[in-house]
Amino acid sequence: QKEVEQNSGPLSVPEGAIASLNCTYSDRGSQSFFWYRQYSGKSPELIMFIYSNGDKEDGRFTAQLNKASQYVSLLIRDSQPSDSATYLCAVERNNDMRFGAGTRLTVKP
Amino acid sequence: DAGVIQSPRHEVTEMGQEVTLRCKPISGHDYLFWYRQTMMRGLELLIYFNNNVPIDDSGMPEDRFSAKMPNASFSTLKIQPSEPRDSAVYFCASNTGPSSYEQYFGPGTRLTVT
Secondary structure, three states, rough: OOEEEEHHHOOOEEEEOOOEEEEEEEOOOOEEEEEEEEEEOOOOOEEEEOOOOEEEEEEOEEEEEEEEOOEEEEEEEEHHHHHHEEEEEEEEEEEEEEEOOEEEEEEEE | OOOOEEEEOOEOOOOOOEEEEEEEEOOOOOOOEEEEEEEEEEEEEEEEOEEEEEEOOOOOOOOOOOEEEEEEEEEEEEOOOOHHOOOEEEEEEEOOOOOOOOEEOOOOOEEEEE
């Protein structure tokens, strides 16, 4: 079992729709959870982080964490073509960050 | 700040040659991380340093890989001898530690070993 699992996609949504990205992790001791966005040929950049169970909203982005289910998700509302990228889920414990393989999202105009 | 700086941005070398990748972290960041990214394996943590000291090198694939951080502003990742399966994008990242969780990534070095 991989430490961090994501559906590789591709996930395709129309412009203006909600994109839902999911991630599960195996280490119950994980402390922090991150979503990074990576455009093709570029380096990862942080979108959201969450530490506690529940939802965290930042603009069009909402991160959801359920530690009991070892599940974290990212919702992107009003998706834009510029959101087309690979989204990496990352799980951290004592500064040791483990990344999922990423989900490729395409937002079609 | 200029962000994390990596050099070279692209490296093409022949199998068996030594390769050295370089990284300058953001000033004031105590932690430095080396990652490797491939299509097959995704983004993998190779090693990380805290205050120039290697903390966890369990991700280093084998003895051909070595990393050093002689001072707070410079780190190297060396592969000797290189093999075609080492072809990947190597990222360096830095942050200020557990109290500041975001890792700031450099632009990466695309390594091709022929």
